[in-house]
Amino acid sequence: MKRLEHIFVVLNGWALVLMLSAMAVTVGTNISLRYLTSHSLPWADEAARYLMIWLTFTSAGLILRTGGHVAITNLQDSLPKTGQKLLRAGIVIILLVFFAFMVHVGWEYAERMQYQVTPALRLPFIYVYAAMPVGFALLIVHLLLVARPFITAGGYKRLDASGTDSNVFPGGANG
Template identity: 65%
Template sequence: MHRAERVFVAVNATVVIGCLAAMALIVGANIALRYTTNHSLSWSDEAARYLMIWMTFLGAGLALRTGGHVAISNLQDLVSSRKQMILRSVILLILLVFFAYMVQVGWEYMQRSQYQKTPALRLSFQYIYAAMPVGFALMIVHLLLMARAFITAGTYRGIDGSADAQPGAANG
């Protein structure tokens, strides 16, 4: 299981890095063309925007995995260890329900937008809005993979799969 988890995280991180690299190349090429030829790529801003949307949703699970999202741990710090585990279990269930709901909402929104086209690239907006259900589905997987360590010890799983971050250590 740990090997499959490492592969999953590595693929997720590689795709996020790929989105960032593609954005940098497209914007950089557009800048270079604008200053060397006085012409720019009409689709570069749109492509960079859509890559950023995908990068954000795909990277949200990685941020969740490492405790990178905002966390308020004051209540958790005030209660006993047993109550902390119960509180973290409730938080995890709420997150799972919310993420599942957002997958459903994102899927419906994606379906409604399938006949609209982007102005410059002429892509179906369905491909752009697919980032939402895909990103939240990935967040569910990341959450389930780190659930045991989070509930029992209050730690997050690092990118390498190790339990390394305390919930209130960096994010308050």
Template identity: 70%
Template sequence: MKRLEKIFVSANGWFLILILGAMPLIVGANITLRFATGHSLPWADEAARYLMIWMTFGGAGLALRVGGHVAITNLQDALPGAGQKLLRAALVLGLLAFFCFMVSVGIEYAQRMQYQSTPAMRLPFSYVYAAMPVGFSLLVLHLLLIARDFIRAGTYKDDGSGESDIAVREGAHG
């Protein structure tokens, strides 16, 4: 299971690296062509914008894994140990329900937009809107993979910085 998780996280990371690499290449080529020839690529801005959307939704799960999203821990810190675990379990269940709801909403949006095309690239908008259900599905998977450790001890997966424990990050700042 750990090996599959590692492959999944690595694939998610490489997906983001490819998108992040493509964005400056497209924008850079557009700028170069504009100054060298006086003509721009008509689809460059649109492509970069849609890649940014995919990168945002695709990267949310990786940020969740390492505790990269905003968190207010005042209530959790005020509770005793058992209360903290119950609160974290409720948070996981609430997030799971929200993420699953957003997957269904995203699928509905993508289906509605399948007959409209993007202005410059003439792609169905459903390709752009598909980032939403894909991103929230990734959030569901990442949440399920970290849920047990998060509920038990309030820890996230180690991102390689050695600061995967909430207590390490939050304890130093009060």
């Protein structure tokens, strides 16, 4: 199971690297063409915008698994250990329900937009709006993979120097 999780995380990371690289190459090429030839690619800004949308939604799961999203822990810190675990379990359940709801809403919205096309690329908007359900589905998978250490000890997953997952706990107590 750990190997599948590692492959999943690596593939998610490489997808982000490829999208960011494509965005950088597209924007860089467009800037170079604009200054060297006084002409630009009519689709470059649109492609970069849609790649940014996909990057935003598909990177949220990797950020979630490392504890990178904003968290206010005052209530949790004031509770006894059992209360902390119950609160974190409740947070996981609420997040799972919310993420599932957003997959549903995102898919419905993407389906409604499937007959409209983008102005420059002429792509059906379903490909742009599919970033939302895909991103929230990735959030569900990442949350399920880190839920146990988060609930039991408040830990997050981190990639260590060797590229393997390790648990990191607040306050520096690694386990």
